[in-house]
Amino acid sequence: MTFDRRQFMARTAMAAAAAAATKMARGDVSLDVLDSDELTWDKAPCRFCGTGCHVMVGTRHGRVEAIRGDLKADVNKGLLCAKGYHVGGILYGPDRLKTPMLRRNGHLEPVTWDEAMDVIADRIEGDQAGFAIYGSGQWTIPEGYACQKFIKGGLSNNNIDPNARLCMASAVTGFLATYGVDEPAGCYDDLDVCDVLITWGNNPAEMHPVLFSRVMDRRSRGEKVELFDLGTRRTRTTDFADHYLNFTPQTDLAIANCIARELIARNAWDKDFVGRHCAFRKDTEKPSLFGEASSFKEYATSLDPYTFEYVEEISGVPAEQLRLLADRFCDPSKKITSLWCMGVNQHTRGTAMNTLIHGLHLLSGHFGTPGDSPTSLTGQPSACGTAREVGTLAHALPGGRIVKKEAHRAHCEDFWNLPRGRINPKPGTHTIAMWDNFCTPTDEGGSVSTVWVQVTNPGQTLPNLEKLFRGKAGLEDKFLIVSDCYPTATTEMADLVLPSAMWVEKNGIFGNSERRTQQWFRQVLPPGDARDDTWQVIAAARRLYDRGHEGMRDKDGDFIFTIRDQQGQEVPAWEWAHYYDTNVDRYLFEEYRPFARMKHKDLAPYDVYVASRGLRWPVVQQDDGSWRETRFRFSGFDDPYVADGEDIDFYHSKTGDGKAQIWFRPYVPPPESPDTDYPFWLCTGRVLEHWHSGTMTGRIPQLQESMPTAYVELHAADAGSLGVKSGDRVTVSTRRGELTLPAWVDGRGQPPRGSIFVPFFDERLLVNALTLDAHDPISKQPDYKKCAANVRRA
Amino acid sequence: MTRLQSIALTAAAALVAGATLLAAGTSDRPAAPTPPPADSPTRMLTTPAAQGEPLIRRLPVLADQEQVCLASLKARAERRAYDGAPPVIPHDVESFTHTKSCLDCHGAGFKMGAQVARAMPHPYLAACEQCHVTAEAPLAFAARAAGPSLPSSTFEGRFRTGPSTRAWAEAPPTMPHGTLMRTNCLACHGRLGWAGLQTSHPERANCIQCHVSQSGQPEGLSTRGDAIGGPAQNSRNLYR
Known part of the structure; x- marks a missing residue:
């Protein structure tokens, strides 16, 4: 980095002092002509959704001051959306978390990073099997990879799952x-x-x-x-x-x-x-991922009633x-x-x-x-790149492998230079099971004792919050660690809060919805003592290593996160002062790349991504040394893994014959439908202005002022029969909870009669206290889109 | 005098027809004048844009012209997070049934009484509300939000857009800003454009024939990675 840290600190202090005078949408604005220093531009993928737009980030004096759509990006061709144009504002909420905090006598009190690492190490040493990481489709690839290796290669308990479970x-x-x-x-x-x-x-x-x-x-x-x-x-x-x-x-x-x-x-x-x-496929009696073979005739007959x-x-x-x-x-x-x-x-x-x-x-x-x-x-910027490809799920290993398969475990143990048997063959807890277990008293079988949350806000986004999140309250032996940038509904319940660097305050790599792997560099420094999530994991691992923890050693006794610079010299990356002595992202990405080959999701070297606006895998090296991305997978005219002369080849076919499966799946009624007591369908979702739980976008005045509060959309006829008009407060209730919020009739979205919609971005109005935790039997993903609700005037 | 005023004056100076600008380094350049006090409205007109830059002196412009230009630039800036950000919508939109409604007024621009709907400065894009959000919540109940909002970001946007320069007195001024999403110059500089920023010759359609981008800032900005270059390439065009 070229900017001076002292200059940066001074600038930050100045900005804080001037905060009141620089409200953006209205009031005074600062039109800066006296200072002619130009903006420095560099690329980054947008921080928000799974589209993966590329933005150009304009920085000056250590602060982000402007954003542009990146004209060189295939994804968005120079255009962004309202969130993307304002993404720079997410860094500068006045209440950024800047120091680690530990709950003592009910209050969060500042502690040093050193103390925080001891707390984490104590929790792991106290109950290694009960330690879990709950991560995110907003993790960068190296962040997810580090957590994956830490849990599965280091702690051998497979208790890692991402919020992508709720999403993808x-x-x-x-x-x-x-x-x-x-x-x-x-x-x-x-x-x-x-x-x-x-x-x-x-x-x-x-x-x-x-x-x-x-x-x-x-x-x-x-x-x-x-x-x-x-x-x-x-x-x-x-x-x-x-x-x-x-x-x-x-x-x-x-x-x-x-x-x-x-x-x-x-x-x-x-x-x-x-x-x-x-080929044709159908469900077995108990639904399973691969079901059983069927025939065209059987398939056609099954469809007959429809x-x-x-x-x-x-x-x-x-x-x-x-x-x-x-x-x-x-x-x-x-x-x-x-x-x-x-x-x-x-x-x-x-x-x-x-x-x-x-x-x-x-x-x-x-x-x-x-x-x-x-x-x-995909909903999230790296649900594909991190959750799916790195496999940060309870049952998965990097590169499409699963813990149940001995050969897959052996691959990973070899890649990681771990002794045979280090990786546990038993899947860990998936999201719903992890939180259910965490919120269950230990003597009643709640074996997950510590959850470390990174880059997500389960206190707002889990379904059925009372059961799956607030149930932790009062369970003295349970411990919640949260790495985040802002105070959230999750940090409220946390026992240890770790301040994190975000977006262009750190190096990163995302993988978007179209298989595109996207790299960016750190462009400004995080505030206060906030640090990279990857660093946090490496530092915790190192603390365990220093205490003699066997899992943090490979089979030669070396630290599992040994990081080397480009000259091959070991870098003490667990010390924050040395973390950026080399590019840890680059090192971890190169370590991760070979995992991707097995499923033909080939990745190019890190430096190739530096010079591109992302590339879609498989990225395969050509005879002339260049790297070529693939746009149409399985198609002979484009996918290098389809043999010459073939038009289509599903080369990972489950049936081993190059064929994809056409399934018959019957209509099955939902677990909960409207009835006399709860006569409405309740659907939840997002709005354009806000990203997920609003932690970032809620601090951007242009977005927040445009969409300042959650609401319930009602059909005009339903509003009429309830005697409600736009702006009136109504109470929405389900079998799990109730919530009072303003009604919006003929608003942005128009539900049909008998249906209502509530967005989930507003941390003051938590609609997930009402939603259902019923989930898909195969994917374990819950249903936020339909349950039975009642509406009455408040 | 605020910095806001400064840029307005600078821009005004550049835009007012007939303003005389002398290129730096010419032999007939007058001696540098004594800088006026910091609060003088003419300070920016006689002060180099930045230390070390070639000196381009600007003559004072009419006071009322300054004020008009100032007000326009301020109004423009108040609707944006930074120069180049999509402006917020200063009116209700929920009563319109479709985003196509935006075009009724903002397609070619529209004026009724004192109300002006400026034309889009960028080519037609179908989903207006993708980028432009309302300045105020459309919801009648916004004021009744449950409890205080989250604290607002202290993001400080970059608004520096000038000054423009001229090679000699009668030369066409350079464009003091880029042209990304600003290809319809008349949206701001035409008859329905901003007061004080309007061109004296709206009948001339091809603006960029005479007015060039001053900064040389390419719109497709380069990154550290671009500087490195590299072997990456997109796949060949394989459409049937």
Whole structure:
């Protein structure tokens, strides 16, 4: 880094003093002409969603002062969204956490990092099996990798799971069940050429705005793009739709089956494609990831009940609209791209619904050429890169490996130079189990005694908060460690709070929704004593090593996080003063790269990413030494792992014959539906202005003032019968809790009669005290999108 | 005099037709004048933009012109987090049924009485609310939010956009800002543009024929990685 730390500190102090005078949206602004120092620009991926836009960050005197869309980035081509343009503001909340704090006599009191590391080491030595890490799809790849190695290679208990479990788990199981390997075949380039876009329970106009406008802006260039929006409420995406199919929650399963049935009934399914590249699959009695083999005949028979009439009856979607959607799938000349995200994933039948969408594209042959693609969107910036590829899940190991397989454990032990048997074959606790267990008294079987949370806010985002988070209160032997940047609903309950560096205050690598790995450098310093999450893990590991902990030694007795500089000299990276003596991210990434080869998710060397705006794996070295990314996976014309002459090869097929699986999955009613006591459907979600729990965006005045409070969207007729108008306070209750908040009638989103919607960004109005912890049996992902609720005037 | 005023004056100086600017280093350059006191409204007009930079003297401009320009730049800055950030929407939008409604007024620009809806400075993009959020919550109940909001970021945006320069008295002034998302110059500088920033010759359509970007700042900014160069490449174009 070139800037002077003292200068930086002075600047920070000055800024703090001037805070009151520099409110951005209104009031005085500072138009700086006296100081002619130019901004220094460097690249970074945006900190927010899974789109993975690249921003240019303008810094001066150690502060971020401007942001631009990166014109050189394929993802966003110079454009951002409201959150992205204001991402620089996330660093400068006046209440940034700046010093470690330990709870003593009920109060958080400052402690040194040295003391904090002793506390962590004491907890681990006290109960190693009960120590867990709860991480994030917002972890950088090196952060997740370090935690993964720490838990699975060091503590041997596999108790690590990310918030991506709440977000992407069903997408992962959908990919695995269909293709035998995770992550999309297509990429964002499909959006530039598709004729038909289908959004399945998805509102990209607000949640992935840059991708959505990438498609919609094609219309202004005279291109025709037909949008089918399938949803349970009207959204901003619906505003752009040619056809809006409003369905009763959970009946998306039936709709997909209805379209598949029609493809067969019209004899319009792609027999050649299916014959060569697909096999059929069905559930066993107990749902499982791979089920059992089926046949076309059995598949067709199973679909038989899903007639237009039946599906119209249960879904509420007119047969005419279903027929129209079927028409498109039956037309091989149309290029169809499907997009989905939380509506399909946060679903107690999420795995099933994911496989059904893949199945429709396979059955109809709308697969494998540009524009014909089932594209699952991720919610978080590195849910793919970190949670899925590094495998920071309770059952997984890096590079698509799983702890249950002896060979996979052996690979990892070899890569990490660990003795045989170091990695535990028993999966750890997945998210819901981890928190349930943590909130259960030890003498009642609650064996998770310590959770270390990084880069996420479970105190706001777990479902059924009373049970899964607040249950910790009063359990004296349970201990919560939280690494974060701001005070949150989670730090409120924490016993040890560790201040973290964020975004461009540290080096980082993300992996976005389209398999793109993206690198950035630290550009400003974190405030106070805030430090990188990766450093925190390495320092804790080192403290254990120094105390003689065997797990922190490899089979030669060396520290498992031995970091070397580019000359091969060991760097004491566990000492903060030396952490940036070398690029630890680069070192860890190079250590991690070989893991990715087994599933053909090849990564380029770190330095290649430095010189690019991200590359989509597999990134394979060419004869001339250059590195080539892959846009269309499994497609012979682009994927280097498909043999010459083949058009499609699912080379990780579960059946070992290069075939993908088309599943039959029945419609199953949801675990909770409206009834007399709770007559409304409750759906939760995000809004454009805020990122997840609002910890960052809630501190950006432009975004906060535009969307200052959570609300409940009501249909006008329901509002009328309740005697409620916009702005009136209403109480929403479920079997798990209740919440009083303002009503919004005919607001931004318009739920149909009998449905309500509440966003989850507002930490003062925690809707997750009301949501359900019922989850998908395969992915273990809970359903935030539907449960039964009551509404009354407050 | 505030820094805000300074830039306004500087910009005004650059924009006012006929303002005389003398290039640095010429033999007929007058001796540097004594700097006026710090609170003088003409301070910036006679002070080099920065120490060590070539001296470009600017003559005082009319006081009312300064005030008009100042007010415009201030109003413009108040709607943004930094120069280049998308401005917030200073009016309610929830009563409009579709983002296409934005175009009704902001497509070509629109004026009714004192109310001006400026044209978009960038090419047509369909999802206006992707980037532009309302300055105030659309919700009637916003004031009744439950408890205090989170404390606001102390982010300080960079607003330096000038000054522009001229090679000689009659030369066209350089553009004191970049052109990313600002390709329709008349949005700000046309008849419905900002007071004090309007061009004297809106009939001339091709602005960048005469007005060049001063800073030489490429819009596709480079990074440390770009400087290194490297073997990375995107895959060849393989569309059918």
